[in-house]
Amino acid sequence: MTLEWEQVTVKAADPVALGQWWTEALGWVVVDQDDDVFEIRPEPERLPGLLFVRNDEENNALNRLHCDFRPDDQAAEVARLLAHGAKRADIGQGEQPWVVMHDPEGNEFCVLGQRH
Structure with missing residues (x-):
């Protein structure tokens, strides 16, 4: 199959x-x-x-699934998405090389750092 x-x-x-x-x-x-x-x-x-x-x-639960996106320029993409209406999210991730964000309805997604 x-x-x-x-x-x-x-x-x-x-x-x-x-x-x-x-x-x-x-x-x-x-x-x-x-x-x-x-x-x-x-x-x-x-x-x-x-x-x-x-x-x-209404969704009151923590998202169990989210998308990760790897940009060419993390800082530029985070700034663009913030200007587009996304918000930074603190889900207890601490200092990480990725940025956790919420879309306009609160769905989590991550903007990853540069691939090594």
């Missing part, structure tokens, strides 16, 4: 707004959207993608 990684599903109070935020943050393209679903990919036929689906339940 072979499995192909299709996408990561993200529950969102407003999947269109959050999906548009991530589209701009990543420079990806929209491949599907309606009021309850918003799907983006690096390119129209390239996987994996991110699928934002409507979820009206």
Whole structure:
């Protein structure tokens, strides 16, 4: 049996707004959207993608899954994402070579340091 990684599903109070935020943050393209679903990919036929689906339940739990992104220039990307509406997050990580952030709905993600 072979499995192909299709996408990561993200529950969102407003999947269109959050999906548009991530589209701009990543420079990806929209491949599907309606009021309850918003799907983006690096390119129209390239996987994996991110699928934002409507979820009206409030999330009070710590995220058990988050995305890590490795930029060419960590400081520049962190500054760009902060200007775009992301927030720095302190989840008890202490001093690390990565930066933990929250998207506009509070989902955690990390901007990693340079690859060694």
